[in-house]
Amino acid sequence: MTFVGRQEQLEALREWWEEPNARPALLWGRRRVGKTALLQEFASDKPVIFHTGGNRTPHRELEELSYRVAAGTPSSTRDLLSRPFGNWDEVLDHLGREARDEPLLLVLDEFPEMISRAPELEGVLRAFLDHSHGRTKLRIILCGSAVRTMRSIQEYRAPLYGRFDLTMQLHPFRPHEAAEMLPELTPPDRALVYGLLGGMPLYLSWWRQELSIEDNLRRLACRPDARMIREGDLVLATEAGQGVHLAATLQAIAEGCTKHNEIADAIGADPTRTLNDLLALRLVERLQPVTESARTRRKVYRITDNFLAFYLGTLSRVLPEIDRGLGETVLPVLAASLDDHMGDVWEEAFRDHLRLRAAEIGPEVVAIGPWWRGDGQHQIDAVALSGRSRTPVLVGEAKWGRKVNAGRIKADLVAKAAHLARNPGELRYAVCARETVSNADADVLCVTAADIFAPRPS
16 A cells, blocks of 8 residues: 555654664554554664564573564574574664664554553653663654554653654544545545545555546445454454444444433443543544534534444444345435435535635634534634634535535525624635535635645645
8 A cells, every 4th residue: 555644653663763873762642543554664764673562481582582683684693593582681682782882763653552461661660761771773663553642651650751753643634634545536536435434544445546436435334244343343453442332332423422421321331431531542532612612512422433423323223134144225214325424424515615715714722613603503613713812714514415506505604693793794715515516706715626626735
């Protein structure tokens, strides 16, 4: 798979590499988000020892690492094949000596796997960093998918607290970044694929761009062993399988229980702690009127991972039939349901695009988000606020329709904005459609999939 995107992250890693006496870097993010690919791209022109924790016994872990060190940095002082490392002190002392004159990169991928079997490793690494600082050019990157563990490593009282020069959480691709992986598709089809698969690079690589949407759905979702079905089960078992109510809460949100009390009724328990865990994992986000403070009770929850939302929502309704072998006859029903799924996805993609263009919207844009009145009426997909006073300067509406009439939508927005701003005529207006925005005034910001899913220059 060709490496695309992540230019800001690569630049941050390169700056870290050039720092004299750089202390370790910490990189974490969900499985499939592209951490290993990023590190391999960064290390492609560097001397590197790349070791991935494999839930091995401590002895077997050190033995495997010894083989990798022997292959990557042959040493005249120790034959690691016949006499492998016996503990982590030996590993770090040996590599520190090997990197005394020339830089050497050590990547410990899936670091949480290692410390689960060798809990002393964090303390050993701390001692090595403290006594070797300025004496070696060894650069160390710790990487992992267990988000909770990777965060706990940085907490006060943790052995490695305060000993990282770079900390980086890797997130799924945003719409314009996902577009780089789908160059052969039209912008509307890029939008649809992003709506189904989300921003995970691996998932996007599954889509065969020479095939139709129906053919891709047939191979990815309409067979009992299809990739999307297997991956959905895996995500629930790994990311959401570490809490009693996590999977049930995700299912409830996917089925339309978006308020706190609705989720509580659906799972039969107080969801507060579970929702906080899901927010930390970035599987769920909390939406509130953009004009409200964090203390507002007018909050709703949505699944942020498009793939997971599709799997738990649209796809889950036909999974029993697919499992019974009815995938071919279910396919037209699944395809007909895609437009319904794309509503929320398209609105969020529109808001994300406006954030990228914040400087064009007006000076000092401080927030862009949805807005609705206390009674749930007069909902607006996107409102931009400016300055310390958080004054509304733009309102926008996103429709998944192929062609929309901007004049009609603007008139509706003006009526809604009367409940938001004193002078709605002074606001700027934005209208978003999948392919074409017609009948637009000169001052209306028109947005289509061709704008949202256009790769941005590096």
